[in-house]
Amino acid sequence: MRVLLIGLLGLLMAACATGEVMTTEGEGLAYRLAGGDGVTVTIFNEPELTGDYRIDELGALELPLAGAVKAAGLTTEELQTEIRQAYLGRYLQDPRVRVEVSNPRPxxxxxxxxxxxxxxYGESLTVMQAVAKAGGFTYRANRSVFYVLHHGGDEEKKYKLTPTTMLQPGDTIRIVQRFF
Known part of the structure; x- marks a missing residue:
């Protein structure tokens, strides 16, 4: 048992030392809304305010009566609070709001x-699944590393290619050529 624990600790330390650690199960990554995302806003008992909306490129959501509500950078829970505040008192006494991502960024x-x-983008999409959607690797592809430019980022990051490496909506992945 002790040897097993020491071995697992060594593997964990080695993974952290590479600087190429990308989550493999999506833990700790809250989905942040951005321009281009489609959301379904449900305001209970208010069918005329309920509907499907798209966040514009400036990061705003245009809602009936409430107007523009800032959505970019927020989680769905945070957006629910913003929408509730936009309607509270002015139009509705106690709005109960639910927001779901209906059409994430590609x-x-x-x-x-x-x-x-x-x-x-599909829920829990891995890099390998994205490559499969793109018709698979070419014969020149490097199958051990890839690069990701996360939505809203300005710098590509290099990661080790594993079957369980998860993507986020809006990510741009680049498969590079091998050299040998």
């Missing part, structure tokens, strides 16, 4: 794949 797959391009 992902982009570039580089050494058969069909580079834009692809629909």
């Amino acid at each position: 992902i982009y797959v570039l580089g050494e794949v058969s069909r580079p391009g834009e692809y629909e």
